[in-house]
Amino acid sequence: GNVMIPLGMSGLLAPLIRDLPNCSVIYCKPVHSIRWGTAGPGNPRAVVRCCDGEDFPADYVIVTVPLGVLKKLSATLFCPALPASKTIAIEKLGFGYVNKIFMEHHDPFWTAKTGGYRLAWSPQELREEDTWVNGVTSFERVPGSHKVIFATVSGRQARKMENKCNAELVRDLTNVLRQFVGDPSLPPAASIMRSDWGTNPNFYGSFTYISKDSN
Numbered sequence: 001g002n003v004m005i006p007l008g009m010s011g012l013l014a015p016l017i018r019d020l021p022n023c024s025v026i027y028c029k030p031v032h033s034i035r036w037g038t039a040g041p042g043n044p045r046a047v048v049r050c051c052d053g054e055d056f057p058a059d060y061v062i063v064t065v066p067l068g069v070l071k072k073l074s075a076t077l078f079c080p081a082l083p084a085s086k087t088i089a090i091e092k093l094g095f096g097y098v099n100k101i102f103m104e105h106h107d108p109f110w111t112a113k114t115g116g117y118r119l120a121w122s123p124q125e126l127r128e129e130d131t132w133v134n135g136v137t138s139f140e141r142v143p144g145s146h147k148v149i150f151a152t153v154s155g156r157q158a159r160k161m162e163n164k165c166n167a168e169l170v171r172d173l174t175n176v177l178r179q180f181v182g183d184p185s186l187p188p189a190a191s192i193m194r195s196d197w198g199t200n201p202n203f204y205g206s207f208t209y210i211s212k213d214s215n
Helices: 010-018 067-077 084-092 156-161 166-181
Strands: 031-036 046-050 055-058 094-096 098-104 136-141 148-154 191-194 207-209
Touching: 031 067, 067 084, 067 094, 098 156, 098 166, 136 166, 148 156, 166 191
Parallel strands: none
Antiparallel strands: 031 046, 046 055, 094 207, 098 148, 098 191, 136 148
C-alpha cells in the first residue's frame, strides 16, 4: 500500500545530508560524459565532465541514474562505451510510463467514504490510438485533503498526456469522470498539477519492469 512520509522524500534524505561535509553535494550540475579506464601516470582513473565544461577527476564513479536515462544516453554518456553485456541488459530491461494528475475541486463531488474509482475500459476503447484518456486507470482521494483527487495514467498514454496543455487535461478528465460516475453535471477541476516523468531529462520514464526480452 501507500506510505505517507512526513515532509516527503526530502525527509528521508535530510538526516543523511546533515552529516555530510559542507560543499560536498553539488546541485544543478548536469553531467555530459564519464571518461573511465584511463588510469596511468598523471591520469585519474575516471573523469566526470559536466555540461558546463567543468571536470571532476575521481578514483571511482557510482552512477545511479534511472534506467530511462541509460537507455537514452548510455551510448554517449560513457567513454569508452560500456561492455556489451551491460548495454544489452540496458536495452532488454523494460522501462515504462506512469503519471499522476492532481485535481483540485472547490466543490468536491466525493465524500470522505468514497474509496476512489477504478476504471474498466472496453477492449475497443483500449485499442483507440488517437486518445490518451484510455490510459487513465483510477481516480483516488489524496490522503489528508478534502478537495484534491488524483488520476493515474499508465502506458504510452501517460507519455502522450505530457504533450497536452492543462486546459485539455481538465476537459478530458472531466468527461471521463462524468462518463464513469454517471453524472453529466460534475464540475471541472479548478486547477491541476501533473507529473512529466517521460519527458523529464533526469528520468525519461517512471518504472522498471522485466520485459519479455529480459532473461
